[in-house]
Amino acid sequence: MIGVVGGGQLAMLLVEAAKKRDVDVVVQTAAKTDPAAKKTKQVVLNDATNAEGTKLLADKSRSITFENEWVDIPSLLSLQNNGVSFIPSLQSIRPLINKISQRELLNRLEIPCPDWLPIPLENSSEIDLPPDWSFPLMAKAAKGGYDGKGTRIIKNSKQLQELIEVEREEQWMLEKWVPFDKELSIVSSRDSKGIVRSLPIVETYQSRQVCDWVLAPADIKHDVDLMVKNIVSSLLVELDYVGVIAIEFFYGPEGLLVNEIAPRTHNSGHFSIDACTSSQFDQQICITSGISVPMPEMHVDGALMVNLLGLKSDYPISLSQRLDDLRAVPGLNLHWYEKEEESEGRKLGHVTYLLNNKDVLSRKKEALGVLKTIRSIWPTF
Numbered sequence: 134m135i136g137v138v139g140g141g142q143l144a145m146l147l148v149e150a151a152k153k154r155d156v157d158v159v160v161q162t163a164a165k166t167d168p169a170a171k172k173t174k175q176v177v178l179n180d181a182t183n184a185e186g187t188k189l190l191a192d193k194s195r196s197i198t199f200e201n202e203w204v205d206i207p208s209l210l211s212l213q214n215n216g217v218s219f220i221p222s223l224q225s226i227r228p229l230i231n232k233i234s235q236r237e238l239l240n241r242l243e244i245p246c247p248d249w250l251p252i253p254l255e256n257s258s259e260i261d262l263p264p265d266w267s268f269p270l271m272a273k274a275a276k277g278g279y280d281g282k283g284t285r286i287i288k289n290s291k292q293l294q295e296l297i298e299v300e301r302e303e304q305w306m307l308e309k310w311v312p313f314d315k316e317l318s319i320v321s322s323r324d325s326k327g328i329v330r331s332l333p334i335v336e337t338y339q340s341r342q343v344c345d346w347v348l349a350p351a352d353i354k355h356d357v358d359l360m361v362k363n364i365v366s367s368l369l370v371e372l373d374y375v376g377v378i379a380i381e382f383f384y385g386p387e388g389l390l391v392n393e394i395a396p397r398t399h400n401s402g403h404f405s406i407d408a409c410t411s412s413q414f415d416q417q418i419c420i421t422s423g424i425s426v427p428m429p430e431m432h433v434d435g436a437l438m439v440n441l442l443g444l445k446s447d448y449p450i451s452l453s454q455r456l457d458d459l460r461a462v463p464g465l466n467l468h469w470y471e472k473e474e475e476s477e478g479r480k481l482g483h484v485t486y487l488l489n490n491k492d493v494l495s496r497k498k499e500a501l502g503v504l505k506t507i508r509s510i511w512p513t514f
Contacts, residue, residue, distance in 0.1 A: 141167065144160055202395065224373075315351070318399065319335070323369040331429070376417060378395065441484065442479060444477060455510055
């Protein structure tokens with residue numbers, strides 16, 4: 134039995150992967166209606182950030198993994214010190230749960246990332262920007278940001294001052310605006326023997342700062358592929374990290390820059406469920422449960438993954454009709470998260486389509502055609 138802290142869609146997909154391996158899973162989540170709780174009989178009904186709940190989870194599990202990085206490390210250290218096995222370990226994720234400590238780690242290892250500076254919590258009525266910075270800027274919350282939440286585009290000094298005044302109690306950072314040609318992402322794993330395995334690097338496409346769709350594999354040169362994988366390996370070894378990790382990159386005129394690191398499974402790796410011999414979720418289950426970890430190789434030429442986000446309440450076509458229409462598209466694999474209600478911008482599911490063209494341009498054209506069909510049924514929110 135392994136434990137999963139969290140009950141959202143990532144935990145649900147972990148549970149589904151575990152069933153294929155005959156691995157029992159107990160999840161810690163706040164409600165029986167959460168996606169993961171619907172997929173397993175073993176549930177610790179407690180908020181995922183509650184250490185007492187995690188202690189109950191540990192009593193039922195040989196090892197514990199996390200759905201997301203919102204981890205209260207100080208409150209869990211006593212459990213780890215008493216023999217509870219967390220995968221990844223608390224020490225390895227400590228620098229990754231905060232975007233500022235992420236950037237400090239990257240700077241120390243001389244891994245390229247966008248220029249940045251922290252917004253001080255005290256005496257922050259004015260910030261002296263570096264002379265080569267200009268608006269717009271990107272502001273990011275140090276903790277808790279996801280799916281466009283915790284990020285703001287700052288277009289002028291007035292908006293910067295407003296951010297400082299409104300968010301005075303929370304730690305934020307500023308980032309120099311980065312021109313880029315592509316946004317890339319890689320999901321990798323490292324097992325207890327130190328072996329690193331990676332899914333194909335993908336290209337991600339955003340809408341309103343939320344991942345809209347993903348194309349696998351990315352159309353990049355061999356040297357960029359090597360640079361991405363070298364950066365991943367360097368970070369995993371430096372942190373002595375065991376488990377699945379995702380790293381997002383900007384690629385453009387300034388070269389390859391690390392954008393963010395997620396110490397968990399990731400939206401950009403969802404295509405692997407249908408397109409790879411071992412999905413990102415299978416990798417995490419194998420590592421957490423001590424099963425021999427397979428290589429996650431693509432068994433098709435390519436894959437398109439499209440997120441399904443909640444639409445406005447007055448959208449004229451019903452949810453059930455949209456789902457029926459998607460199911461009627463030949464070759465489309467629907468993954469539905471079974472959330473209780475549709476609200477605008479909420480991730481409700483995703484679809485994956487396996488591509489059948491070896492030529493890069495033909496594969497991209499095929500993907501765009503399928504994307505157009507999907508978005509005619511389920512628009513971007």
